[in-house]
Amino acid sequence: MTKTNPARQALADLEMGARPSGRTLLTADWVLAHEDGGHVLLRKGEVVIEGGAVVFTGHGFQGEVARRIDFGAALISPGLVDLDALSDLDTTILGIDHFPSWKKGRVWPLSYVERGPYEMYTPEELAFQKRFAFGQLLLNGITTAAPIASLFYREWAETVAEFDAAADAAGDLGLRVFLSPAYRSGGMVLHAPGDMRAHFDEPRGLEGLNAAAEYIARQQGRFDGLVQGMFAPDRVETATAGLLRATMARAEELDVKVRLHMAQGTMEVDTVRALHGSTAPVWLAREGLLNNRLIAPHATEATDEDLALYAQHGVSVVHCPLVSGRSGGSLDSFSKLKGLGINIAMGTDTTPPDMLMNLLVGLITCRMNDGCPDRVMARDFFDAATLGGAQALGRDDLGRLAPGARADIAVFGLDDLYMAPSIDPITTLVTGGSGKVTQAVIVDGRLSMRFGEVAGIDMAAARNQAQAQFDRLIAQYPARTWDHPPVEQIFPPSYPMRQPQPENVDG
Numbered sequence: 001m002t003k004t005n006p007a008r009q010a011l012a013d014l015e016m017g018a019r020p021s022g023r024t025l026l027t028a029d030w031v032l033a034h035e036d037g038g039h040v041l042l043r044k045g046e047v048v049i050e051g052g053a054v055v056f057t058g059h060g061f062q063g064e065v066a067r068r069i070d071f072g073a074a075l076i077s078p079g080l081v082d083l084d085a086l087s088d089l090d091t092t093i094l095g096i097d098h099f100p101s102w103k104k105g106r107v108w109p110l111s112y113v114e115r116g117p118y119e120m121y122t123p124e125e126l127a128f129q130k131r132f133a134f135g136q137l138l139l140n141g142i143t144t145a146a147p148i149a150s151l152f153y154r155e156w157a158e159t160v161a162e163f164d165a166a167a168d169a170a171g172d173l174g175l176r177v178f179l180s181p182a183y184r185s186g187g188m189v190l191h192a193p194g195d196m197r198a199h200f201d202e203p204r205g206l207e208g209l210n211a212a213a214e215y216i217a218r219q220q221g222r223f224d225g226l227v228q229g230m231f232a233p234d235r236v237e238t239a240t241a242g243l244l245r246a247t248m249a250r251a252e253e254l255d256v257k258v259r260l261h262m263a264q265g266t267m268e269v270d271t272v273r274a275l276h277g278s279t280a281p282v283w284l285a286r287e288g289l290l291n292n293r294l295i296a297p298h299a300t301e302a303t304d305e306d307l308a309l310y311a312q313h314g315v316s317v318v319h320c321p322l323v324s325g326r327s328g329g330s331l332d333s334f335s336k337l338k339g340l341g342i343n344i345a346m347g348t349d350t351t352p353p354d355m356l357m358n359l360l361v362g363l364i365t366c367r368m369n370d371g372c373p374d375r376v377m378a379r380d381f382f383d384a385a386t387l388g389g390a391q392a393l394g395r396d397d398l399g400r401l402a403p404g405a406r407a408d409i410a411v412f413g414l415d416d417l418y419m420a421p422s423i424d425p426i427t428t429l430v431t432g433g434s435g436k437v438t439q440a441v442i443v444d445g446r447l448s449m450r451f452g453e454v455a456g457i458d459m460a461a462a463r464n465q466a467q468a469q470f471d472r473l474i475a476q477y478p479a480r481t482w483d484h485p486p487v488e489q490i491f492p493p494s495y496p497m498r499q500p501q502p503e504n505v506d507g
Helices: 005-014 110-115 122-141 159-175 202-219 239-254 264-274 280-286 303-311 322-328 334-339 355-370 379-391 426-431 460-473
Strands: 023-027 030-035 039-041 046-050 053-058 067-070 075-077 080-086 142-148 176-179 186-193 195-200 229-233 257-259 294-297 315-319 344-345 409-413 438-443 444-450
Touching: 005 067, 005 444, 023 186, 030 046, 030 426, 039 379, 053 257, 075 426, 080 122, 080 294, 080 344, 080 379, 110 186, 122 142, 122 159, 122 438, 122 444, 122 460, 142 379, 142 438, 159 176, 159 202, 159 229, 159 438, 176 257, 195 264, 202 229, 229 239, 239 257, 264 280, 280 303, 294 409, 315 379, 322 355, 334 344, 334 355, 334 379, 344 355, 344 379, 355 379, 355 426, 379 426
Parallel strands: 023 067, 030 075, 080 142, 142 176, 176 229, 229 257, 257 294, 294 315, 315 344
Antiparallel strands: 023 046, 030 039, 046 053, 075 409, 186 195, 409 438, 438 444
């Protein structure tokens, strides 16, 4: 006979997407609380929340509560912070077995640019993909996200309209977001096989910056503070010094962070060296643009000089080990950056947005790069996915469970049959867990996810819609691929494919 999970019934009595009235006491076999500047494990611990805040962590709460929810064999954890969170339908997975990128629609050919780039999604599809992606983040225990999307299939940059829809989706589903439309002053164009060059239009980039600034001023603080601003210029190789100087000035004016992808790939490194005679971090330091407002994914191509500059200027690095590892790259190494005093946050940047999977890949690649196992521990990666992300955002009320912190909570089951036996809960989750063991997510005191059900969206129906939308996107790849081959040549199947033969019908 299947044993009923008491937490499942207790959560079923709560309204999805709403803060319950009164105090709620949560308990489980393990609670990851925060004391004296770091996480601590509480055996049979308790967390009490009221409104949007944590009011107690510990044992034996003596106050009155409106309800008690016991998750049993589980870890009650701070919600995970994802500072490179996919917010579209992932196109990087198309490059896992299909390369080189210039031959597989990952760089615009000159012929496509000369005909005029166009949007490959409708406004409705752009709005939908944000909502669907936010639902996937919640399913994986992520409570705070800085969205990222590809500009490969866009006319130029992201639009204010789709980010108005993204803010509404965050409010409806209950996800904490730091965002604004991405913009750029240039793009990479393929002139001949392997010949990629940057094309620039700085005025267009400045228009995008102004639109993003207006968006932040209008949206900042909506939904009880769930929506916050962050400038997101696309990539360092597609930005001019003028655009980045203007971005940093507007960020200081609005007091928000800036996320800029750099030191992340050979195309970028080669392009920036050709344009500026140095690596991107050295170029930005020379321009006076490195500071603690800057959040920089991925640092997989960072030199020792680059890392020293990050440490000197207080730049936070976002580590996305899964997507980097798929392309043969890795951060060299997590322990080195930690030793330099660089703040490390985590990101997923791909499908699935499984932070626990990323923590395991990060642990493995760090130990491989270090050539030894004892310079980094599972807890270091869990810190990065919670405290590191909060520090990068300048928020000491996120990434931790302590009185006064926001009630952003993820509950991870420890009785999963595929993860048995369980040992220390953090080691268990990092080495054998996945987002699939996430049982519940609370954001700012609101129940955003319970046992696979997400507030504000039917994820099963949305999954079918996402697949149909993705298929339509793939069908458009020939238009922006060198020599415009058919889709089956751009993305051939893993093995030869045999189609069913039509039945013979007599007469």
